[in-house]
Amino acid sequence: MPRSKLRPEDARRSNRALVLQAIVDRPGHSRADLARATGLTKVTVSDLVAELIEAGLVRESGTSSAARPGKPSTSLEFIPDARDVLAIDLSARDRFRGAVISLAGAPVLVIERPLDGAVGDDTLAAAHDLARTLLSTATHPVLGLGVGTPGTVSADGVVLSAPNLAWHNLHLQDELARALGIPVLVQNDANVAVLAERRFAGLSGDLARIQLSRGVGAGLLVGDHLVHGATSDAGEIGHVVIDPDGPACPCGKSGCLETQVSVPALNARIQADPDAAGDILAEAGRLLGRALAPVVGMLGLQQIVIGGPDDLVRAELLDATRTEITERTRSDFRPELDLRGSSLGRDAVLLGAAALVLLNQLGIS
Numbered sequence: 001m002p003r004s005k006l007r008p009e010d011a012r013r014s015n016r017a018l019v020l021q022a023i024v025d026r027p028g029h030s031r032a033d034l035a036r037a038t039g040l041t042k043v044t045v046s047d048l049v050a051e052l053i054e055a056g057l058v059r060e061s062g063t064s065s066a067a068r069p070g071k072p073s074t075s076l077e078f079i080p081d082a083r084d085v086l087a088i089d090l091s092a093r094d095r096f097r098g099a100v101i102s103l104a105g106a107p108v109l110v111i112e113r114p115l116d117g118a119v120g121d122d123t124l125a126a127a128h129d130l131a132r133t134l135l136s137t138a139t140h141p142v143l144g145l146g147v148g149t150p151g152t153v154s155a156d157g158v159v160l161s162a163p164n165l166a167w168h169n170l171h172l173q174d175e176l177a178r179a180l181g182i183p184v185l186v187q188n189d190a191n192v193a194v195l196a197e198r199r200f201a202g203l204s205g206d207l208a209r210i211q212l213s214r215g216v217g218a219g220l221l222v223g224d225h226l227v228h229g230a231t232s233d234a235g236e237i238g239h240v241v242i243d244p245d246g247p248a249c250p251c252g253k254s255g256c257l258e259t260q261v262s263v264p265a266l267n268a269r270i271q272a273d274p275d276a277a278g279d280i281l282a283e284a285g286r287l288l289g290r291a292l293a294p295v296v297g298m299l300g301l302q303q304i305v306i307g308g309p310d311d312l313v314r315a316e317l318l319d320a321t322r323t324e325i326t327e328r329t330r331s332d333f334r335p336e337l338d339l340r341g342s343s344l345g346r347d348a349v350l351l352g353a354a355a356l357v358l359l360n361q362l363g364i365s
Contacts, residue, residue, distance in 0.1 A: 012048075015040060017363020019048045023058055023078050024364055030073035049076060056082045057103075057362075080104035083143040086134045086182075087353035090127060090149040090165070091189040091213040093264050098130045099347075100138055101354040103362075105200045107347065109137055119166040127172070128179060135180055143361050144183035145176060146353030148192040150215050154232045157186035163250035164214050185356050190235050191226055192352030193344075194219030197305055198365065199355040201343050208301055209342070210237075210288065211349070212266075212308030216258040218292075219352075222299065224365070237291050238262065257291050260284060266312050281316040288317075289324025296337070297329040307342035314341075 015038075022037045023029065029037065035045045052058040061077040080103045089097040093115075100109040113130050115123060131145060149172065151162025157173020159165075173186040190211035197203045198221060207221045216238035220227040227234045238258035239251050246255025247265075259265055261284045270277045288306075295301065306313050306321065322339040329337075342348055358364040 014363070015044065016048050016051065019045060020052060020057065020078070020362060021364055023049075023052070023076050027077045028061065028075045030075060032073055034076070078103070080106070081140060084108070084138040084140040085143050085354040085357050086131070086138065086145040087350045087357075088127065088130060088134070088145065088147045089189065089349035089353065090123075090147065091211065091349050093164070093214040096123075096126055096130050097346075097350060098134045099350045099354075100134055101350065103143070103358065105351055105354060107350065108139075109134075110347075110350075111137075119164075123165050124167070124170070124172075124175075128176065131176055131180060135182065142182050144185060144357040145180065146192065146356040147172065147176070147184070147186040148189035148349040148353045148356075149186060150189055150213065150217065152231075152233045152236060153186060153188045153191075155228060157184070159186070160232065161251075183357070183361060185353075185360055187353075187356055188217060188219070188235065189213065189349045189352075190217030190219040191228075192219070192356050193307055193342075193348040194221055194305075194352070195226065195355040195359065195365075196344055196348050196352035197342065198224075199358065200351050201305075203303065203305070205303060206299065206301055207303045207305065208292075208295065209305045209307060209348075210292070212261065212306065212312060213263055213349075216261050216288075218295075237295075240291050242287055242291060257287065260287050263309060263312065278316045281312065281314065282320040285317040285320025285322075286324045289321040289328070292321070293325045293328035296325050300334075302335060302338055304337065304339045305342050306339070307344065307348045310341075310345070 018038050019034055022034050031045050031049055035042045058076055059079055061075045083103055085101045087099045087101050095115055096113045098111045099107045101107050113126050149159055150164055152160040154160055159167045159170040159172050161168055173184050177184040193211050194209035197209050209219045211217045218235035218237050220235055239256045241253055241255045242257050243255035247259040248254050249256040249259050269280050318341055322337055326337055
């Protein structure tokens with residue numbers, strides 16, 4: 001198969017994203033600074049900066065304080081409120097959450113919609129209603145809508161299977177785009193959450209983020225790229241069987257990881273025996289570590305972030321997960337595993353949905 005040619009407009013879009021990323025990462029830099037940082041010519045950088053200023057994404061913010069010969073250079077900065085980003089989190093069992101978020105990741109407005117046990121078409125209607133409400137409340141031009149949903153999601157935003165929502169082959173991205181008339185991006189909730197860890201929590205390099213919600217999923221960045229898998233199901237660790245004789249799972253198998261470690265499963269066990277909460281969380285951590293150890297051993301991962309409710313993602317679960325992985329992957333050459341709870345709290349999927357829009361619409365990672 002012949003290779004596709006790089007079109008001039010694609011190269012320009014890539015260079016524009018490169019310059020914008022440099023301005024976001026290096027506020028106060030001049031055009032000459034950006035040329036040095038990106039490797040682009042000064043003429044190209046000046047042309048692209050003019051385009052970004054005209055688009056209202058960048059502004060001149062004064063003169064540079066750097067001591068250099070010649071006339072002072074002009075500093076540039078990103079305008080964080082130039083656009084609104086809409087974000088929806090469909091991962092919780094009992095409610096959908098939506099937000100209007102600035103380009104800098106600051107939630108301007110957060111809206112919650114209780115589900116009251118709804119599934120199937122009723123949850124789809126709730127998602128549409130929440131999206132329309134967010135669009136109507138935006139106060140700046142809207143860059144796009146990002147959606148983090150449980151389940152297996154194709155690269156083009158089709159929810160192939162989300163058993164807990166009773167969704168199958170749902171073209172959610174196309175449906176919402178047609179209904180709203182704005183760019184829409186739909187991805188798995190754990191995948192968008194790991195993008196939030198990179199964009200808004202300052203983590204970098206190879207990274208796995210485990211999402212404990214109504215299910216259990218993982219988002220994986222390797223070589224700074226999101227891993228989707230051949231059939232868009234990378235990270236679906238919640239449906240790895242860890243106990244063939246365990247409870248039935250909505251996916252049709254028995255003893256899947258999420259039947260033991262998901263938020264509903266953990267809450268039910270703790271409510272039945274509150275005094276044993278610490279032991280229950282430690283056992284969940286051991287099971288999670290058992291599922292993650294082969295991934296850590298195969299990829300040589302050194303960073304894992306676990307996200308979920310603060311009352312569940314606490315020391316007992318984190319310590320047990322870390323210990324289990326370490327014991328199963330121990331090597332004289334492997335440094336200590338960096339496993340921690342997420343600093344993003346319950347907004348991780350919302351922020352990740354916004355990060356997905358920033359990445360796809362502006363090239364900001």
